[in-house]
Amino acid sequence: MREYATEYADYWFNVPSGFEKSGGVWLVRAGKNIAKPNYEVGPKQIECFGLHFIINGSALLEYNGNPVSLQKGDIFCLYPHISCKYRTASGKPPLEMVWLTMSGPQTEAMLEMAGITRQRPYRHNGISRPVGKALEQTESFIGGKPVGKLKLNAFIHHLFALLEADVPEEAESGNFAEGDWLDWAVRYLRLHYTEPLRIEQLAQLVGVHRTHFSHVFAKTIGVSPQKFLLRLRMDRANELLRDTELSIGEIALSVGYPDLYAFSRAYKTHTGHSPTDYRYRAGNNRY
Template sequence: MQEDLLEFSDTWHNIPTSIEKLGGIWLVRAGRNVAKPNYEVGPKQIEHYGLHFIVSGRIRLEYEGEAVDLQKGDLFCLMPNLTYRYYVLSVERLKMIWLTLNGPQTPLLLAGCGLSKAKPYSRNHMDLAVRSMLNKIEDSLWERKVHVLSRNSMLLKLFVLLECEVGGGGDLNYGHKENWVNEAVEFFQFHYTEQLSIERVARMIGVHRSHFTLTFTQRIGMSPQQYVQRLRMDRAKKLLYDQSLMVSEISLTVGYPDLYSFSRAFKKHTGCSPSEYRLNVNGCGTGEPVDLNDLAN
């Protein structure tokens, strides 16, 4: 460890790769320290997210006119562009591990751990599993031989452990947000070509099937089954513009098991067969596809 006036510390610096930046969260730097009795940081601001784990000792964290005393097992996060200050409180030697993070997923992952600008700390959050994962991350940084994907995998596993510790699920789980209908809409838009069970989707979202169907229908204006069929039909209409595609190929592409079931559903929906629609796109049924994104708003 390097010694200065306030602490003994090791610091690791990163130049994020393009793969890391596309992943949504990445390490900017990381470190560990053993503080001296006069240890004090700030008041200052940082540009990134500074997630700190207290291994031993006690500190006082001051932020936005608030102050809180933290100790071994607690964690706190320095939020970007907010003024903070923290310093040693106890005779016991203060030891910390910190991860400086950036990326668009970072605030969401921190929120899942119960950390926000209004409350940037959490108590009794560092159990044995969290400490073990922190040790693995530390080892990977100082070795410098660990693949970037392996390092990012460990970082995400750390957040899984932190999320489980608060028992929340928070923004990271389906069914815990008021806008779960929008999440269901997004799920259908991703997976409408697959054989979907509404009961299974409702279970994944985290609500009862009957409540799922009723609420979805009230919000979207059609049942989940009708919504999925509408997605399939709108996709089929677009594909029918491409004269090089066989109708049988289109039927499989949009999720029907065979040409007959697709043709029957298409004619019921539009008033004409797929072949007739292809010959005269605006001559039957509903014509142009509907933008279903508007229905979820």
């Protein structure tokens, strides 16, 4: 490491390629340091996201006027255009950090999945053993060894996957606010209606009882979740019947039914006529 006024540090600077910038997140620069007793940064703003991993020692972070003490194993992030300040909190052992400066349209969302937000830009005990092992990979490119763009891309996504692994997923946590879980459930149904779905399973995913789930869903959306799912399937089936040459059997499988007969029964119950009748009335007489 090179010696500077307040630290010993190595830096790595990247010029993101077109390939990197076509993705959701990319590395701009990185570094590692061992702080001297007088180490202090800021107050300042940066233009990207600066994710800092405390490998040893302790630090005091100040963001928006709020101080927080951080220790070995903690993580904090500097957000773009928000003033912050941090310094070593104790000289023994000296503060050691690895930092990754990132940009890209998915960076903030990935930080949230890792348990770090603008309101709480730090995470205690975030450096698990797998995360620590992953950070060892930074030694190569911070040290100046050539590294491929695919490898950099894989590294940053792998690191975030490890960070997310210790944070309960939103859908599995059961901590949705009422409006939040309902919105999530509607988006889930719209995305996966062509798959074999059970409303009971969906209620479990958002952490509420099926009865409560169905009651709130029907009261807010206007139909039961079962009817909402059926309507999504039937609307898509009508499009395929009207606009394509797919057979009725292919359409059945394409909208989430196990076979032609189950689809035909559901379709006739819902519309009052058969899929073939609708296709004929719609002017698609090719079948």
